[in-house]
Amino acid sequence: MKTLMLLLILSALSFGQIITKEKRIEKDSTGKEIVREATVITEDITQRNNMITINPLKFFFFYNLSFYHSLNNSVALGFGLQTPTIKGIDGFGINTELRFYPKERSLRGFYIAPNFSYNVLEEVSIVSAGALLGWQWFPGDDFAIGLGIGLDYYFFGKEEGDLDYYNGTAPALRFDIGYAW
Numbered sequence: 327m328k329t330l331m332l333l334l335i336l337s338a339l340s341f342g343q344i345i346t347k348e349k350r351i352e353k354d355s356t357g358k359e360i361v362r363e364a365t366v367i368t369e370d371i372t373q374r375n376n377m378i379t380i381n382p383l384k385f386f387f388f389y390n391l392s393f394y395h396s397l398n399n400s401v402a403l404g405f406g407l408q409t410p411t412i413k414g415i416d417g418f419g420i421n422t423e424l425r426f427y428p429k430e431r432s433l434r435g436f437y438i439a440p441n442f443s444y445n446v447l448e449e450v451s452i453v454s455a456g457a458l459l460g461w462q463w464f465p466g467d468d469f470a471i472g473l474g475i476g477l478d479y480y481f482f483g484k485e486e487g488d489l490d491y492y493n494g495t496a497p498a499l500r501f502d503i504g505y506a507w
Contacts, residue, residue, distance in 0.1 A: 374433050377470055379504030387411060388419065392502070396432040401425065404439075410447060419445035423458075433506060436461055439474070453481045456498055468507055474500035 350362045377394040384390045392406035404423040410416070421443035429435050437460050445452040460474030476498040 371431075372464070374464070374468065374506040377433055377504055377506035379470060379472065379502040381500055381502050383499065383501050384408065385411060392421070392423075392504075394423075394425070394433060399430040399432050400427050402427070402432050402437075406443075408445070415447060417445060417447035419443060419452075425460075433470075434462055434464065439476075441476075441478075443478075451483045453483070454478045458498060458500060460500065462502075464506065468505055470502070470504040470506045472500065472502035472504075474498070474502075476500075 346366045348364045348366060350364075352360050352362065354360055375396045379392050379394070381390055381392075387410065388408040389411055390406060390408040392404055394402050394404040396402045402425040404421075404425065406419075406421040406423075408419040408421070421441060423439045423441040425432075425437040425439045427433075427435060427437050437458075439458040439460060441454075441456055441458060443452075443454045445454075456476055456478030458474040458476035460472055460476075462470065462472040464470055477495055478498045479495050480493060482492045
């Protein structure tokens, strides 16, 4: 619960907009001073083509690192690696994600992302396919924050025995922090 509250507070404070209050004093043709006040809200539109992120929520189970590259204004492709953090469990994992940005601002704003992952933990291989709805923004220069929610379908396999009981859907929650350039 504390983590969820922290995520909500960070997301509320982290929008990459700049608010400027302007006050102008002008003189009309009679010499009378006229005060004009305005609030100008601007958004950082710096183009970023590459981004690396980690998902600290996954650190309970996996060390992880992902790389995203903007293919065009609407699409970004991502790849990730992970390895277990739990002592005594060996393995590795890879994942890929294709992000579609409907507003054509690749690596920024709302996205829809089908994804696929393959993990090997000890003798068990785990494959998942799913989809996320997410939001990516840059609250300070090249610092990246992302939130996502979705659903994954897991397929468990083992050479000996049967883990079909564990096959099925699970919710996916993502909180990413990273660097973009």
